[in-house]
Amino acid sequence: MSGTSLDGVDAALVLTDGVTISDFGATAYRPYSAAEQEILRAALGAWPGEDVAAAGDIVMRAHIDVLARFETAEIVGFHGQTLAHEPRGRGTHQLGDGAALAHALGWPVVWDFRSSDVELGGEGAPLAPFFHWACAKWIGASEPLAFLNLGGVGNLTWVDPSSPAPEADGALLAFDTGPANAPLNDLMATRRGLACDKDGALAAQGQVVEGALELFLEEGYFRKIPPKSLDRNDFSVMLDLVRELEDADAAATMTAMAAAAVMQGLEHCPIAPSRILATGGGRHNPVLMAMLGTALDCPVVPVETVGLDGDMLEAQAFAYLAVRVMRGMPTSAPGTTGVRAPVGGGQISRV
DSSP: OBOTTOSEEEEEEEEEOSSSEEEEEEEEEEEOOHHHHHHHHHHTTOOTTSOOHHHHHHHHHHHHHHHTTOTTOSOEEEOOEEEEEETTTTEEEEEOOHHHHHHHHSSOEEEOOSHHHHHTTOOOOOOTHHHHHHHHHHTTOOSOEEEEEESSEEEEEEEOTTSSSTTSTTSEEEEEEEEOHHHHHHHHHHHHSOSSOGGGHHHHTSOOOHHHHHHHHTSGGGGSOSSOOOOTTTTTHHHHHTTTSOHHHHHHHHHHHHHHHHHHHHTTOSSOOSOEEEESGGGGOHHHHHHHHHHOSSOEEEGGGGTOOTTTHHHHHHHHHHHHHHTTOOSBOHHHHOOSSOBOOOEEEOO
């Protein structure tokens, strides 16, 4: 998995039949260098046919580097790098060639997970919810709960663990809550030359500017009924709203925007979750986590508290989904992406 934060490639082994998680295995991470990040950032927004060869070379090289460390893998789920996502327009574009990856590694590769869902009227995102359902089963959850991924974009999965299958009616509700780390990372890169606000250090020094936060919450996306999804740059207006603010106040306000987006999203859940399990890089930001904990009526804790790996959950999800695709099982449903009926996405490239 290489996410919208553009920090690098995560890889993880999962032992599964595509329904039940039997075990979690080794993990690995291959960071993108600053120079690689610059090339990838320049390619954001590009569609097939546009010249993104340099970015494509980086994506493929990074994935081959990290996946070559896994000698016991039987199949690879390859997400690719999302450059553009416009489900009601031009579709979705994840950079990367699964067939070339299969040839380089010598293993079958499942890839292009989102296109089939979009073609059948779905948002094409988020796709981790089916895996979140399996994780809820794995931790023995008995009450509805939510997984909150605080990546470049935030997304929420509400799970009813009593449901017999992830595609069953009422089993899942999933949607992108709004921006999370990506706009704040862009702010830090522009103003401080840093990749992120590590540990929320800059935001902790600032004050939230309520006027900017209120303008942010006027965005029509928050009133839209889920399922719904976002592209990484859909909320570029955030940078305009904090343009005149000092660095610390801008960071604090953008962090509050990410938290407020989650609060708005929880209003769509059919039943209030008993707890929220946070994953993604944002769970390491104590300022963001404190804002969420103060504002919400249920515990918000990192997924590590239930024995899961928040740094690798997305990578594990696409390993799990790859097995479902190989077995002809659905990977998304009306409750997760708004697709008309449960559908299995993904191309399979064999050696």
